[in-house]
Amino acid sequence: MARLSSAVPSLAADEAGPPARARILAAALAEFAEQGFAGARVDAIAERAGINKRMLYVYVGNKEALWLAVLEGAYAAMRAEERALNTLHLSPLQGMEALVRFNFRYHVQHPEFITLLNDENLQGGRNVARSDAVQDIYSPLLALIGDLLGRGQAAGVFRRDVDARQLYISIAGLGYFYCSNRHTLSSIFAVALDTPAALRAREDHVVSMVLGYLRP
Amino acid sequence: MARLSSAVPSLAADEAGPPARARILAAALAEFAEQGFAGARVDAIAERAGINKRMLYVYVGNKEALWLAVLEGAYAAMRAEERALNTLHLSPLQGMEALVRFNFRYHVQHPEFITLLNDENLQGGRNVARSDAVQDIYSPLLALIGDLLGRGQAAGVFRRDVDARQLYISIAGLGYFYCSNRHTLSSIFAVALDTPAALRAREDHVVSMVLGYLRP
Amino acid sequence: MARLSSAVPSLAADEAGPPARARILAAALAEFAEQGFAGARVDAIAERAGINKRMLYVYVGNKEALWLAVLEGAYAAMRAEERALNTLHLSPLQGMEALVRFNFRYHVQHPEFITLLNDENLQGGRNVARSDAVQDIYSPLLALIGDLLGRGQAAGVFRRDVDARQLYISIAGLGYFYCSNRHTLSSIFAVALDTPAALRAREDHVVSMVLGYLRP
Amino acid sequence: MARLSSAVPSLAADEAGPPARARILAAALAEFAEQGFAGARVDAIAERAGINKRMLYVYVGNKEALWLAVLEGAYAAMRAEERALNTLHLSPLQGMEALVRFNFRYHVQHPEFITLLNDENLQGGRNVARSDAVQDIYSPLLALIGDLLGRGQAAGVFRRDVDARQLYISIAGLGYFYCSNRHTLSSIFAVALDTPAALRAREDHVVSMVLGYLRP
DNA sequence: TATGAATGAGCCTTCATTCAT
DNA sequence: AATGAATGAAGGCTCATTCAT
Numbered sequence: 001m002a003r004l005s006s007a008v009p010s011l012a013a014d015e016a017g018p019p020a021r022a023r024i025l026a027a028a029l030a031e032f033a034e035q036g037f038a039g040a041r042v043d044a045i046a047e048r049a050g051i052n053k054r055m056l057y058v059y060v061g062n063k064e065a066l067w068l069a070v071l072e073g074a075y076a077a078m079r080a081e082e083r084a085l086n087t088l089h090l091s092p093l094q095g096m097e098a099l100v101r102f103n104f105r106y107h108v109q110h111p112e113f114i115t116l117l118n119d120e121n122l123q124g125g126r127n128v129a130r131s132d133a134v135q136d137i138y139s140p141l142l143a144l145i146g147d148l149l150g151r152g153q154a155a156g157v158f159r160r161d162v163d164a165r166q167l168y169i170s171i172a173g174l175g176y177f178y179c180s181n182r183h184t185l186s187s188i189f190a191v192a193l194d195t196p197a198a199l200r201a202r203e204d205h206v207v208s209m210v211l212g213y214l215r216p
Numbered sequence: 217m218a219r220l221s222s223a224v225p226s227l228a229a230d231e232a233g234p235p236a237r238a239r240i241l242a243a244a245l246a247e248f249a250e251q252g253f254a255g256a257r258v259d260a261i262a263e264r265a266g267i268n269k270r271m272l273y274v275y276v277g278n279k280e281a282l283w284l285a286v287l288e289g290a291y292a293a294m295r296a297e298e299r300a301l302n303t304l305h306l307s308p309l310q311g312m313e314a315l316v317r318f319n320f321r322y323h324v325q326h327p328e329f330i331t332l333l334n335d336e337n338l339q340g341g342r343n344v345a346r347s348d349a350v351q352d353i354y355s356p357l358l359a360l361i362g363d364l365l366g367r368g369q370a371a372g373v374f375r376r377d378v379d380a381r382q383l384y385i386s387i388a389g390l391g392y393f394y395c396s397n398r399h400t401l402s403s404i405f406a407v408a409l410d411t412p413a414a415l416r417a418r419e420d421h422v423v424s425m426v427l428g429y430l431r432p
Numbered sequence: 433m434a435r436l437s438s439a440v441p442s443l444a445a446d447e448a449g450p451p452a453r454a455r456i457l458a459a460a461l462a463e464f465a466e467q468g469f470a471g472a473r474v475d476a477i478a479e480r481a482g483i484n485k486r487m488l489y490v491y492v493g494n495k496e497a498l499w500l501a502v503l504e505g506a507y508a509a510m511r512a513e514e515r516a517l518n519t520l521h522l523s524p525l526q527g528m529e530a531l532v533r534f535n536f537r538y539h540v541q542h543p544e545f546i547t548l549l550n551d552e553n554l555q556g557g558r559n560v561a562r563s564d565a566v567q568d569i570y571s572p573l574l575a576l577i578g579d580l581l582g583r584g585q586a587a588g589v590f591r592r593d594v595d596a597r598q599l600y601i602s603i604a605g606l607g608y609f610y611c612s613n614r615h616t617l618s619s620i621f622a623v624a625l626d627t628p629a630a631l632r633a634r635e636d637h638v639v640s641m642v643l644g645y646l647r648p
Numbered sequence: 649m650a651r652l653s654s655a656v657p658s659l660a661a662d663e664a665g666p667p668a669r670a671r672i673l674a675a676a677l678a679e680f681a682e683q684g685f686a687g688a689r690v691d692a693i694a695e696r697a698g699i700n701k702r703m704l705y706v707y708v709g710n711k712e713a714l715w716l717a718v719l720e721g722a723y724a725a726m727r728a729e730e731r732a733l734n735t736l737h738l739s740p741l742q743g744m745e746a747l748v749r750f751n752f753r754y755h756v757q758h759p760e761f762i763t764l765l766n767d768e769n770l771q772g773g774r775n776v777a778r779s780d781a782v783q784d785i786y787s788p789l790l791a792l793i794g795d796l797l798g799r800g801q802a803a804g805v806f807r808r809d810v811d812a813r814q815l816y817i818s819i820a821g822l823g824y825f826y827c828s829n830r831h832t833l834s835s836i837f838a839v840a841l842d843t844p845a846a847l848r849a850r851e852d853h854v855v856s857m858v859l860g861y862l863r864p
Numbered sequence: 865t866a867t868g869a870a871t872g873a874g875c876c877t878t879c880a881t882t883c884a885t
Numbered sequence: 886a887a888t889g890a891a892t893g894a895a896g897g898c899t900c901a902t903t904c905a906t
Contacts, residue, residue: 125399557831
């Protein structure tokens with residue numbers, strides 16, 4: 001992601017903590033996740049980052065560039081974690097379960113990722129569309145799914161008429177919706193959705209949903 | 217949805233089109249759906265509605281009240297359509313398929329509903345939590361699901377360990393995510409997701425996912 | 433004060449309470465006294481009066497005309513009460529004391545009069561200057577003071593070098609300031625100024641101040 | 649008046665005139681004095697101060713904070729002048745006369761102070777009540793009056809039954825009312841009240857009123 | 865005589881951004 | 886590499902007033 005031009009202040013941690021640009025991005029991520037793009041305040045980001053507002057423009061450019069950088073960072077972080085997931089040594093069933101659980105937990109642990117995606121889609125996905133960094137990074141999970149599907153079908157434990165990409169979207173959607181809409185769902189059903197018990201129940205349901213569907 | 221207090225101008229459609237309050241709500245729905253709450257402009261809403269900005273405050277109150285009214289309206293509209301769906305005369309399998317297809321299509325045809333929910337959840341669901349109108353309206357679909365599950369299980373065509381609410385969330389999520397994130401997904405996969413063919417493929421996938429899972 | 437042209441709705445009390453114009457003026461008096469001219473709201477006046485806002489413009493004209501009418505009414509009311517005060521049959525000393533006490537109590541009982549005058553002076557007194565009704569109504573008190581001074585000096589109980597108008601302004605000022613600035617004085621001195629005891633003490637002080645000064 | 653927090657732009661007078669905050673307060677004082685709180689316009693204050701309107705909110709906060717700051721400044725300025733008045737070396741009679749003349753002239757020369765107080769009282773004195781700066785600053789004049797009264801009574805030149813606070817209020821009121829209501833009084837009496845001659849006459853009257861009253 | 869509906873200008877406040885050092 | 890000061894444009898909301906009936 002070498003995005004830093006030489007005209008930009010070096011990354012040498014000068015006084016304390018991470019370098020300025022990283023602090024800015026972290027602050028922006030937090031602010032954007034809480035308020036959305038339109039609701040986020042540049043002043044708030046600068047304050048969160050503990051820097052002068054002016055530096056924000058030096059390091060990143062403007063609010064929109066900030067959004068793009070944060071979005072790319074969020075995607076990159078997710079892809080990085082996905083890449084760390086290795087199911088190649090697991091049986092198709094065990095591998096698929098691991099993958100589903102991983103995906104669900106990622107959503108639970110990264111609500112800011114969900115918020116960002118929602119807001120980006122609200123904007124018509126125009127930033128993602130313009131981003132070189134995001135566009136050509138294929139989700140590693142998709143490859144894993146393909147591998148697991150192939151092995152499972154060969155072993156006769158998975159049904160045959162399964163589209164990998166559709167399955168990927170389904171796995172993601174089963175967790176995403178639960179997390180994204182947890183506040184409204186919680187209000188309407190008058191149930192807490194973010195207790196450990198509730199999260200475990202949902203995770204198990206998603207697993208049995210996917211595996212149940214995949215039965216031959 | 218009789219929301220009109222007597223302190224508000226009458227609804228007598230005098231000259232053209234729907235009465236003022238309805239026009240305002242329609243305009244607000246469009247603006248909010250496109251821009252989100254923070255991004256929406258009251259001026260833009262007034263202009264869309266073809267009324268003086270001042271009237272907006274007479275008829276509804278303020279931006280937040282406008283949001284709440286729009287949100288309640290969106291929920292009410294969905295519930296109304298849901299109520300029109302009748303699967304009681306269908307077999308469990310056919311009924312469940314109909315229900316899934318209905319839900320998927322609703323998401324496709326009402327992207328504004330998705331946007332509203334996303335933004336409401338961004339705000340922590342505080343408006344829904346405060347709304348009398350929304351809070352106690354249970355989704356009719358949930359009742360239908362319960363009925364279908366019961367009949368299907370009795371007939372031996374559905375598995376037994378199924379939680380109706382989890383299933384409802386899953387059915388919704390399978391369509392919601394696809395629609396909500398269509399722009400980013402489309403960018404990343406470099407595929408159009410809103411062509412008739414793609415939509416049909418997705419709908420079929422969701423159906424077979426749900427029914428596949430429900431097999432005993 | 434017959435200011436009503438024939439083009440204006442008759443004063444016939446139609447349904448209940450005083451006729452509309454009187455209700456409007458009473459409401460305006462209350463609102464202006466509480467908020468001042470700039471702070472007063474025409475809507476609030478209409479609501480207080482229990483009439484449609486439009487009528488306010490029919491009966492009086494506009495906010496400024498309303499102010500003038502209220503101001504004239506306040507002056508007229510004061511003058512009417514002043515006229516009722518008769519000290520001609522009292523001794524100079526008793527008469528002067530009665531006059532001073534009357535004036536003090538009027539201020540206490542009519543805080544709205546004070547507020548109106550303050551605001552009118554804030555505006556440079558331009559309404560009073562334009563008002564036929566106010567301008568030529570001389571304060572009856574001034575005449576009484578002249579009479580009392582003359583009799584008292586003749587009787588040798590009052591000093592001789594007294595200007596009636598200056599004395600009038602002093603008598604008024606001694607009560608006015610206490611009432612007008614009661615909130616700030618009360619804060620600064622940390623004492624309640626509007627208790628019956630405090631008011632009595634002040635009234636007595638003013639009396640002894642005036643009579644003490646008038647001693648030969 | 650060291651009211652500047654470190655979060656506020658420095659006072660280094662860079663180009664011309666007093667620093668920004670002082671200019672803002674001066675402009676606000678002028679505007680508030682002319683229009684009252686409700687009638688004052690933030691835009692007008694900014695323009696008078698020769699600054700961008702936005703800075704006003706950076707330096708002071710908002711309209712209400714501006715009012716409070718101006719009010720505190722006005723009190724502080726008056727107290728400062730009062731403190732400079734020294735009557736300890738004067739005889740009771742001379743000292744009392746000096747004090748009365750000083751107070752009268754202060755009102756004449758600071759009509760904005762009167763306007764501020766009137767408007768603050770219109771608001772129920774809520775800002776003064778909240779202000780730490782104003783609340784505990786006792787008027788130095790009151791102490792002087794106490795001293796003069798004591799010495800004068802000991803010397804037998806002042807009457808004995810005098811309440812210092814009542815006398816203070818009276819002295820203030822005798823000048824305040826004349827100044828505060830000069831426009832309406834001038835209209836009603838058809839006399840100019842702000843000519844040097846008229847002011848001198850009034851001042852003399854107030855002096856003889858107070859000293860006349862204080863005779864044993 | 866009375867009313868509900870409408871309006872344009874203006875108010876206080878805040879925004880993202882840039883200047884000057 | 887960094888900062889305090891500044892700015893024009895706009896944002897939500899409210900005002901006094903008038904229209905149409």
